[in-house]
Amino acid sequence: MNFISQERFEHLVKKFKSLESLMVLGDLGIDKYTCGEVTRISPEAPVPVLQVTEEKYKLGLSANISNNLNSLDIKSTLCGVVGEDKYADLLEKLMEDRGLNTWGMVRALSRKTTFKERVTAGVQQICRIDYETVSTLDAKLEDKLIERFTDLLDGQKAIIIEDYCKGTLTEKVIRKAIEDFKSKGKIVAVDPGLNTPPRFYKGASLLKPNLKEAKAMVQAMGFSSQDLSSVAKILVEELELDMLVITLGPEGMALVDNINRPGELIKIPTVASSVFDVSGAGDTAIALLTATLLAGGTLEEAAWISNCGSGVVVGKIGTATVTLNELRDYYLKISKGHHILQS
DSSP, rough: OOOHHHHHHHHHHHHHSSSOOOOOOOOOOEEEEEEEEEEEEEESSSSSSEEEEEEEEEETTTHHEEEEEEHOOEEEEEEEEESSSHHHHHHHHHHTTTTOOEHHHHHHTOOOOOEEEEEETEEEEEEEEEEEESSSSOOOHHHHHHHHHHHGGGGEEEEEEOOOOOSSHHHHHHHHHHHHHHHHTTTTEOOOOOOOOOOTTOOEEEEOOOOOEEEEEEEETOOOOOOOHHHHHHHHHHHHHEEEEEEEEOOEEEEEEEETTOOOOEEOOOOSSSSSSSHHHHHHHHHHHHHHHHOOOOOHHHHHHHHHHHHHHHHHSSOOOOOOOHHHHHHHHHHHHHHGGGG
C-alpha cells in the first residue's frame, strides 16, 4: 500500500487554515502535571516525598481536540458543560490564552469541572488525582447544552463528538447533534466512549474507536464475533456509518470507506518511531481525520495524515498537540525511504 504522496500531503494540509470552523462537543476538563524528584520516603507513611520542580496546566478531554485543531491553524467552537468553580475559571483562561472561544461552554452549579492531576517523578507517574462529576446531565442541562450548540450550528462545517463518558453526552444530546448536523449535510465524526450504548452513535459520518472499544461495542449490540473484519462489518452495518477507522495501537489503523469502497477493509501500519506517552493521541487522530476529510481528502489520505500526527504526539510526554511544522517534518522523515512506501 502506497504512502500519501508529498504533493497530496501538502495540497491537503495547506487547506487547513482556510477551513470553516468545526464544532467540538463533549466532556471538558483540565490536565495538571506536577513534576519533580523523589529523594526520600516520608517519615509519616511508607510513601515517596516529591520535591516539586514544575507545575503545568493543559487543556484536557474534548478541550484538547480544540487545542489540537488550533495548533494546526484550524478554527473550532468547543461545547460542553463545566462547573461553577475555580477550575472552570482556569479552563476559560487556558482557552483564552490559546485564542479559543468559550461561547459553547455551559456552567452548572450542580457539577464539578473535571480536573486531573498527574504526579510524576522523572517520567514515572506516581499517582493521579481526579476531581469530577460523572453522573449524566439532568433534563434542564441537556436542553441548555442542546440549545447552545443549536444556536452555533450554522457557523460550523462539521462536528466532532468526543465521548469520555463523564456524563455530558447523553443519548438525547448525541442523537440531536447527529441529526441536526447530518440534516444540513455536515460531517459528524465520533470518538466513542467505552461505556456508551453504541446505538447512540447511529448515523454518524465517521466513527473512530480503538480496537478495545470496537470489540466492546459489537458485544454490547449482542454479537459474539471478535475478529477485526467481522467487527468492522458489524459496526458499519448496525450503526449505518459512512466511514469507520479502528485504531490498532502499534499495528496501525483499519479503515472502511462505506461510500466509495463498501465492504472493503483497508489496513495501514503505524508510523510512530518512538512512544513515550499515548495521552491525547486519539484526540490528535480524530482532529486530523476530520480536518483532512473537510479539506477534500479521501479516508485513506486522512488516515495517513492522522497517523503522522499521532506519531508526533506519542513521542511527547503528557497531553500534547502537533503543529503544522511538526506534522510536515514528521511526514518528510517518514517518507524518506520508509518501508511503507511500497505495498
